């Protein structure tokens with residue numbers, strides 16, 4: 425439904441030279457910022473795809489390139505089979521009816537009530553008042569705003585404002601919804617209700633959703649797939665369950681550890697050595713899902729490999745329909761025994777990451 429191929433975006437900072445003395449302008453190259461570099465992304469129809477990254481990584485630029493609010497410097501943007509970069513201004517206007525967008529700060533018109541905010545895109549499309557009513561009323565129902573139709577944005581909570589924005593984005597019956605940090609201004613409970621609404625819309629209307637966020641909670645709650653953006657490049661892409669089990673990049677692991685708060689104790693981290701020695705034992709991070717969650721693997725590990733397991737931290741997370749177990753543990757035994765223990769865990773589909781090795785105290 426959305427395909428970006430080799431998309432780059434460079435901003436040229438105009439005016440950065442005009443403040444310089446005239447004689448030096450010629451010798452000072454214009455400053456440029458490469459906000460996106462060679463981005464490839466495919467979001468299939470009906471899926472929810474999250475792009476997560478730190479501030480300044482290029483998330484907003486990326487999502488704005490999809491509906492050409494930002495025109496890419498090069499590359500191809502195909503939405504619903506249409507190459508967006510080839511369209512004339514009038515064609516682009518038409519194409520944007522098929523691409524709804526919501527924003528962090530809602531962008532509602534303060535002088536219009538809820539009904540009229542939702543009606544706005546339909547008025548711009550030239551629909552008659554009766555046809556507009558026919559579209560708007562079910563949308564107010566869908567977003568839980570039927571009793572707020574005559575209220576103005578100033579009379580609404582943040583969550584209600586975002587519901588209005590969602591209803592407005594859906595008014596032109598888009599095939600795609602772009603969400604630009606849609607829950608970042610909301611408290612956790614309201615965030616939850618907006619995410620539930622987005623998931624319902626995705627399921628009932630089959631709407632394809634591309635969202636950008638810096639919150640792992642958003643990715644965990646509703647996304648099917650996730651991409652990680654860093655310095656304008658997509659550095660990792662995975663199914664959400666796989667990403668939470670075993671992120672492949674250092675940045676991915678940092679996001680996950682921050683979110684799960686699952687780190688070995690600080691005193692232990694200070695003693696961690698990279699290279700194993702004769703008298704060290706490994707500290708491991710284990711991630712397991714599916715059958716492994718309910719299997720007594722740790723006691724079997726002790727029985728079958730002869731190692732003791734000292735659990736430092738453990739957690740069970742629900743990632744949509746999947747249960748994910750996470751643990752940080754020391755494997756206590758000889759180098760041969762702990763090697764066998766890691767092989768045993770991997771053969772039972774656990775993801776094992778050796779965080780380092782600590783000297784034995786005995």
Ligand SMILES: Nc1ncnc2c1ncn2[C@@H]1O[C@H](COP(=O)(O)OP(=O)(O)OP(=O)(O)O)[C@@H](O)[C@H]1O
Nearest residue numbers: 435457459477478479480481482483484485486638
């Ligand atoms: N209109 C612009 N002109 C010049 N530089 C820009 C413009 N918009 C964004 N940038 C720069 O491009 C880079 C990526 O910005 P972008 O807003 O896409 O990041 P982001 O990941 O959305 O950040 P945040 O989460 O803080 O909003 C940054 O270095 C930013 O300063």
